Amino acid sequence: MRLSAYFLPTLKETPTEAKISSHRLMLRAGMIRQSSAGIYSWLPLGLKVLNKIGEIVREEQDAIGCHEMLMPTIQPADLWRDSGRYDDYGPEMLRIRDRHDRDMLYGPTNEEQITEIFAGSVKSYRDVPQMLYHIQWKFRDEVRPRFGVMRGREFLMKDAYSFDMDFDGARNSYNKMFVAYLKTYERLGLKAIPMAADPGPIGGDMSHEFMILADTGESEIACHKGFVDNDWLETAGDDLQTTVDTFTEKYAATDEKRDTDAEAALGDDLVTARAIEVGHIFYFGKKYSEKLGAIVTDSDGNNITVEMGSYGIGVSRLVGAIIEASHDEAGIIWPDSVAPFRVGLINLKVSDDECVTACDDLYARLTTAGIDTLYDDRDTRAGAKFADMDLIGLPWQLAIGPRGIKNGVIEVKNRKTGERQELSVDDAMNLLGV
RNA sequence: CGGGGAGUGGCGCAGUCUGGUAGCGCAUUCGCUUUGGGAGCGAAGGGUCGUAGGUUCGAAUCCUAUCUCCCCGACCA
CATH class of the missing domain: 3.40.50.800 (Anticodon-binding domain)
Structure with missing residues (x-):
């Protein structure tokens, strides 16, 4: 690309509203322009990076047999009334009314939508397990958007959903995603640390947030220093569960999950740092399949409500997160895999x-x-x-x-x-x- | 949503306290000189000072309302 013919409006001076490095650099490098609070236009250079990240995410999802699809941004309120979340979600959900006075919403996530599709199409155990994902814009009307693209109201997210006949199947799907995430972040040039997260009402140990270390991170984390020093992915065996265990048996916690006793026991092996959440995976059982009737028949003719999990990666957030983790005074330092040009x-x-x-x-x-x-x-x-x-x-x-x-x-x-x-x-x- | 700050050419800012009809740097355009790490000189264009009311002979400046944006906190991919 000849720069004389490209659209790359760089800025010599820093726009006053941007306070953190990634936001400043993205504006200065001509990657984005703000439209309103937490909503951005992506200029050619920024879009190129966004697409490259999306492509890596895509390849790793495809590699584990997760199929890409695309669900709409605008969803009918009735779907959310069925799951009970229309009232639960609160003002973070952007509610819209169409010309026929029907309540609609700009989707903050897609569990309802995917469950409805699955429920309407899959009736037999022969078509299970299934994993589906899409990369789509979401909207959450944050009270205070900040940090540029890292905490926007409108954001691009990969969200995947798994459907299984039983808990063991759900665990297997979860493990596949867990490892796919590790590979994805590694390809993005990031060291992402899986940390035990709040599993919600289901309980258990099947919820992890993937955090990358950066001084401007939003939460204070603590973990075994092996997460920073080692690359266990290379040494991990073929067995999924063993690989997942390798990463989950060591201590790693986000600020709300920290355990002072466990940290004291680590001694010199303890690392504390600030970190940015770039992914979240969790198992939620039958929460939506029950309410939306995702029921299939097993080989004995019994009706089984499927076990589900969902798996998110903040694609647009990653652009900012990568810059946070990789820049200097002069500007951005792109990892090869996502650099807009080599x-x-x-x-x-x-x-x-x-x-x-x-x-x-x-x-x-x-x-x-x-x-x-x-x-x-x-x-x-x-x-x-x-x-x-x-x-x-x-x-x-x-x-x-x-x-x-x-x-x-x-x-x-x-x-x-x-x-x-x-x-x-x-x-x-x-x-x-x- | 609580607390704080800010809206003045494309960007960064001064001017506001103490009212007198808008200025600086960068950027842009033209000319000359330069030319290997964000050049110099000269000239030009570009702003109804967020918006709406009000006070006043006169408002960027004072008063009222309102919108927007940013920061700190509580909440989230």
Whole structure:
């Protein structure tokens, strides 16, 4: 992409309303613009990242046999009256009335909707277990939206739902999701720690929040330091339950679940930090299947109310969370997997024909090699280009100027380490794995 | 929802206390000089000061109401 033709409105100065790094950087990097409190437009660069995260989430859901679908944002109130949540939900739910005076709502979540669909379509044990998900915009009318995209009112969320014949099946579905989540966060370049969460009225140990450590996190957490130091996912075996046990047997708790005795027992192995919740999975049994009649017949002809679980990942929140976990004074530092472009190519002197030719050639080579490149061919000063590249945080910066051309080299900078080296074009391509 | 703060060109701010008809930096446009880490000089364009009432000869400034946004807390992916 040629930057001269792109839409990337970066800001030199920080908008006054943004207080935390990720929010400031997203505004400055031209990723988002605020529409109203907690509601944002996603500009091209921001949308690219959002989509990349969504794609990784999607791949890991598909990999465990969870099927993508898409449910509406607007739902009928009657559906929620059936589950009893229409009155329970409170002012966080945005209630709407259509032209026929029917009560509608902008969905804050989709348990009712999915259960109704399942109940109407699945009648036999032969079609169970089933796992379905969608990635859709939700709305929760937060009293106080804040932290930019991390606590918005409108947010993009992946929510999945599992349906099983019995508790053992539900546990298996839960475990599959648990491990899929670990893999998802790892691919996003995040160290997410599963922490025991409030399981609600069902009880048991089947509810976990996935937290990533960041100074601006909303809650104060404590955990065994093994969660920070180790990567148990690599050492975990094939057995699902064993893998899940590896991650759940060690102490890890969000602020409301902390246990001073357990923490004292850990001694030097205790780590306390602030963290951001980026996912939540839980088993809730027959809570909705009972109310909405999700009943199937088993092999003996008995009617069985299915066991359900739901599994959320805050996709839009992750954009902010990743930045919180990965930035410096100059700007964002994207993990390779979600970077909007892999390479930023800087033409240091657009008035120099030789330099332009060299840049155009390299751009063509990169593009042909399938490397998504943002090519800064604008007629501005070098300093501004470097500053913008640092701000938007692409993993690699390649800078070409007359001085380097004379010596047959270009400058290659690694955004994360800050390391700069002068290489020939071929060596630079090798470094990028081409 | 309790407590606090703020709305003035696209962005960041001053001016408000003490009323006199709006200013600075950045950005934008043009010209010249520059050109390898957010350049310099000169010129230009752009604001009915959140909105609505009121006080006054005169309101960004004083009074009243209202809307919006931000921060701290309680609540949530």
